[in-house]
Amino acid sequence: MRITIAETNALVDEVDGVMEATGGAEAIKRDRSMLAGMVALNEFAVRNRRVLLAYHERRARKIEQIRWDYGATLPSGTKSRLGAGELDYFRQYNRILASYVRESGIDVTIDTCPPVGNPRIRVRALCDLTDVVIGGIPKSYVRGQSAVVFRRDVEHLVRQGKMAQEDVSA
Numbered sequence: 001m002r003i004t005i006a007e008t009n010a011l012v013d014e015v016d017g018v019m020e021a022t023g024g025a026e027a028i029k030r031d032r033s034m035l036a037g038m039v040a041l042n043e044f045a046v047r048n049r050r051v052l053l054a055y056h057e058r059r060a061r062k063i064e065q066i067r068w069d070y071g072a073t074l075p076s077g078t079k080s081r082l083g084a085g086e087l088d089y090f091r092q093y094n095r096i097l098a099s100y101v102r103e104s105g106i107d108v109t110i111d112t113c114p115p116v117g118n119p120r121i122r123v124r125a126l127c128d129l130t131d132v133v134i135g136g137i138p139k140s141y142v143r144g145q146s147a148v149v150f151r152r153d154v155e156h157l158v159r160q161g162k163m164a165q166e167d168v169s170a
Helices: 002-022 025-030 032-070 084-104 151-159
Strands: 120-125 129-134 137-141 146-150 163-165
Touching: 002 025, 002 032, 025 032, 032 084, 120 151, 129 146, 129 151, 146 151, 151 163
Parallel strands: none
Antiparallel strands: 120 146, 120 163, 129 137
16 A cells, blocks of 8 residues: 555656646647656556555455454454554444444344345235244235335245245335
8 A cells, every 4th residue: 555655646746747847737738748648647646546445445344344243342463453544444333333223223233244235125925924923923914915024034934935025116
C-alpha cells in the first residue's frame, strides 16, 4: 500500500512539473505527444486509486468476517495487525450490529456468519400443512396460502419442497 501511495504521489508531482515546465493546460493541448503523456499519467493514477480502493474494500470485508468469527472482542494476535483506522472500523461495525439487534429485536449475531438479505421472507404453502411449528407456535397452512415469516423458521420447509419463497418485488 505504501508503495502504491508513493507511486501515486510521484505521478502527481510529475504532472505538476510538466504543467509548470510547459506553461499550463493550453500548451499541453496543442502538443499531441505531451497530451498523450499526460493522459497516460492520469490513467496510471486512476489505476492506483482503484488498487487502493480494492485493498481497503478487502480489508473491510475481512474485518467484518473477523467480527462474525470471533465476536465483539478481537483476538490479541489479530488486534496487533490492524491499524488505528481498522480498529475504529471494527468498533463502529460492532456498534452498528448492536444497534440493529437492539432496535429490531432480532439477534443476528447468534450465527457465525452475517445474515443474507432480510430475515423475514414471504412464503407460499405448496401443499396443506398442519401443526407446523413456526416461531415456537404450531400453525396450519392450506395450499397456496402466503405468510411473512422469519427465514430461519421455514428454511427446512422450503428445502423439503413444502413451501416456496415468493418474490416480493413482483
